[in-house]
Amino acid sequence: MSSLRPPALFRIWDVALIVLLLVLVGLTLYFALIPSSGEEAEIYLNGEKVATLPLSVDAVWHNEHVRVVVSGGTVCVSESDCPDKVCVARGAISRAGESVVCLPNRVVVVITGEGEVEAIS
Template identity: 30%
Template sequence: MDHTKKRFGKKDAVFIGLLLIIAILIFFFTNYFQKETGAMVTVTVDGKVYGTYDLEKEQTIDIKAGDKTTNILKISDGKAKMLTADCPDQLCVHQQAISKKNQTIVCLPNKVVAEVTGNTKKDYDAVVQ
């Protein structure tokens, strides 16, 4: 009589499947349902802050390097989207609109980064002396 054990059976496959489903649910819950909606978008050009803009205010921002407009960022419906860029690859233009804290749009050729910051306009309620 052969007493060799099966290395991988039906119960093992079910167990691994359940673990994968749980991992996927945790991933989606933490990445899509728990992110805070940001209130501001900070634009940097070549590592220097170009400006900070309210996501609640509809506006179009011309981002300039020197006297030349390199990118145009549009804020509407609480989201920021790169409308145009003069770079050849246009990857930043094809990125999705951002509205959650720490989401970014990056234009590498122009060294432009737009990042959603904070869930409030100020990090403090009052100043006490």
């Protein structure tokens, strides 16, 4: 095509193009991920729902084995008397669909809300 400039490996405008693309991807991520942070943490004991805590309000739920802490929009199992401490090591979760499980104490914490990623992946 005679209307096209001959191809080059690099032109100075490439820098601007890359910056523009980074911004575009960043914006898409930003808008797509806003609604996917979770809204409520549901706590299950022996498979039965025993508590529903909104992530927007700091709160603590505990029984004789575990302590579940909601803080700053995240939830974690802060203390547990189980031997492996997998639930404590899981750390804080905040996105819809994420969960913390303590098998020995049969406690499950699940975050509900829009866009539950792990439900489909």
